[in-house]
Amino acid sequence: MGRWSPRAGQAHATSTDTVEMTASEPITTPAGSTIEPLPEGGYRVCDRRQHCRRVRSLWEAQELVHWVELHHRSLPASAPRC
Secondary structure (H helix, E strand, C coil), X not given: CXXXXXXXXXXXXXXXXXXXXXXXXXXXXXXXXEEEECCCCCEEEECCCCCEEXXXXXXXXXXXXXXXXXXXXXXXXXXXXX
16 A cells, blocks of 8 residues: 555554554545544545445454545445445
């Protein structure tokens, strides 16, 4: 997965391309996907077309974004919807 492009105050990418969540604002990738921490736990992942799914862990969110952007597709139907 490529580098994240968070807005100021959201999060920052480290040299190993992991993301440290620092606020409740979404993180946006250069390709337009977002990962947003949810107040009740878990994360909302949206592709650039605003198809969104909820996942339990940040790792799962990053893997889903990686798959969507690598294959230039919308979020898979098998992922739980928001």
